Amino acid sequence: IRYHSFYPEHKEGEYQFLMNDHDKEMFKWVREFNPYDLYPKSHERPNIARLRPYYEQLIAEYFPAQICW
Numbered sequence: 001i002r003y004h005s006f007y008p009e010h011k012e013g014e015y016q017f018l019m020n021d022h023d024k025e026m027f028k029w030v031r032e033f034n035p036y037d038l039y040p041k042s043h044e045r046p047n048i049a050r051l052r053p054y055y056e057q058l059i060a061e062y063f064p065a066q067i068c069w
Contacts, residue, residue, distance in 0.1 A: 006030075 008014040009027065016024070 006015075009016065009019075019027075
């Protein structure tokens with residue numbers, strides 16, 4: 001998590017002169033994880049109608065039908 005949003009290094013390899021050996025080793029894992037992070041890698045808009053049933057089922061699995069606020 002410490003390195004996750006450090007995009008100048010992710011994309012351009014900047015600031016490596018400030019890193020120690022541990023940082024450099026950890027960035028191997030950051031790059032491995034990068035394709036699976038929370039931000040979309042595509043310019044295509046998601047098909048909401050197709051995705052909705054999946055997320056509704058997921059919500060139903062973990063939340064009661066009525067939530068008391």
